[in-house]
Amino acid sequence: MPELHLKSQPQSSPAVFPPPGSGTGKPLSVTDLRKTYGGVTAVDTVSMEIAGGEFVTFLGSSGSGKTTTLMMIAGFCEPDSGSIVVGGRDVTRLAPQKRGLGFVFQQYLLFPHMTVWENVAFPLQLRGVPKAELRRRVGETLEIAGLSAMARRRPRELSGGQQQRVALCRALVYRPPVILMDEPLGALDKKLRDQLQTEIKRIQQELGLTVIYVTHDQEEALVLSDRIAVMRDGRIDQFDTPRELFERPRTPFVADFLGAANFLPGTVQQRTPEQTLVRLDTGGLLTARPQAGAEGAKVRAAVQPGRLRLCTPGDGFCTGTVETVTYVGTLVRVTVRPAGGADTGVVRLELPAGEAPVLGEQVSLTAHPDDVSVFAVEGGG
């Protein structure tokens, strides 16, 4: 009898609402998770530990395995191997309803026959929370999300943004150790998305919630997350703070996906403990922060468009002709065709609008060594 099991839950675990971050062990740890679908590996040896109160995002394009990983943590699909431990309890083979996690779906999935109040009260009723306590908790939760005035409405009478806020309330009202969110803002328009991002972040910080968030939108990931796991082909490329990912990408994919970096081919000319010098194929010499890579090795140097600056001719690592200038509000996007050497495509820059060059102008580019990442070229090609 699954129902009996649920009803007995409050008794078996005395803390129905443990304060966030409490309890033994980390809220969530995942070890060597694997999942294949008919010979295709969807998730490949994913491991991570998440601390209490942390906001973690799985970032990747479709097919990167981010949603599959989330579904395995939630219990909606079973991993081929590996383990999932929530608050010290191994839940790898448990049904979703026995894991005690919270889930926010992209399509809201509110119960249409219940009012907002009833939707939020539902998980508490399942746990046998006494009536007065239930009323207080539902009221508080709706208050935090600014939904108190809508308690008596049905989901279909609410806008998409309001519905998603109700779904969020429903997932956090019983204080699960971890709340999982599967692209919760994917169905909303840009303006509403921005507004709800701020709101989700505020609520998460106010209540100290532990959240795992899935998105393909790097901007959203950067705004919300304490740490981001950049996923590709079922693996985590890098799991770091947004700043680390942005400034110290460990793979070309991360540099490209998060910062849309320029990749400049070249050869390592000199390596010292202070810096790495790269002789670019276009002829210039680029100074990068000290990084791995043997002298004489073929490399690609990555610099983000926003970290490039114009400088006096001769000082830069590259000179070229301004090909396009596009105004984007306070910024101006510029492409420069490097002169000399092999043709390696255009270099993209983002400059303050006041520093915009003129079309056809000869410019010289420079970057701070700390902003230059060097990646070995795989396979020597």
Added chain:
Amino acid sequence: MAGSLLAPAPPAPGAATPAAGTGRLHRLRRALSERRTRFGLLNAAPVVVYLLVLFVYPIFSTLLLSLKGEEGGWTLHWYADALQGSNLEVLFTTLRISAETSLLSLVIGFLLAAAVSRLKPLWAGLVMIIVIVPHFISALVRTYGWIILLGERGVVNNALTDLKVPGAPFQMLYNEIGVVIGTTSVMLPYTVLLLYAVMRGIDRRLPAAAASMGAGRLTIFRRVYLPMVAPGLVNAGILCFILCLGYYLTPALMGGPKQTMVASLISEQVMKQNQWNGAAALGIILLLLTFGGLLLLRLIKAVSEAAKNRGIS
């Protein structure tokens, strides 16, 4: 516009009483003077005539017939007759068999529709065709089919005897079991269709959402699935009940004397006793029962709505 306003409006039936208020009269007159309204009335005329001749007039004349005394004058004698003795028993039998049939077709229909709504669209379509196609075959043929299947030496009883089921062969014809099996098979497509439509409209991920917050399968069924199907169940049940009330063929062929239903009684009174007045009274009672059923439907909806609103505060 001004020209048409000055044009004399045709007399409005029913609104001619001064007490009805000059405002309403004025509005009606104005509406009638508009070209669109007149065109609309012209379009509606064939349907109105059709309904008046083939629907309103027969019902009205049946009502008159049921109120006419044998020597002229008005009487409620036929109603009194219909509501006592063996006639009253027939009425109760009709209600009982209708209720049994509705319940059975609801249960089977629910299981069937729930199963079909889980299938892929292609297979679901195929199963629905299998459910509905028998409905294109004459009810007479289907009923005889059941008689062959359920007879003492029918397929079902032969199989049960071969399997050495204790008590076989069973009496499954000319009693209530036979009638309920027969009428249920006739009513099933209605319940399946109605319930299937409701179930298809339910997002299949809602149960997953409930599971994610800790609901077990039984709770999900009771608190999420069933409440969402409930309106469909009420509709299907009442429709089935109403259709059963006036159903003639199957109960007449598959039932015994104890399963006489109102429709059979009417037929007997007209065909054998040439008793048109009594038959008319029974017909009107049947009509009232149908109205009662529809009223019940609205009542259930209103009550459940009120209960929901009370639950919030």
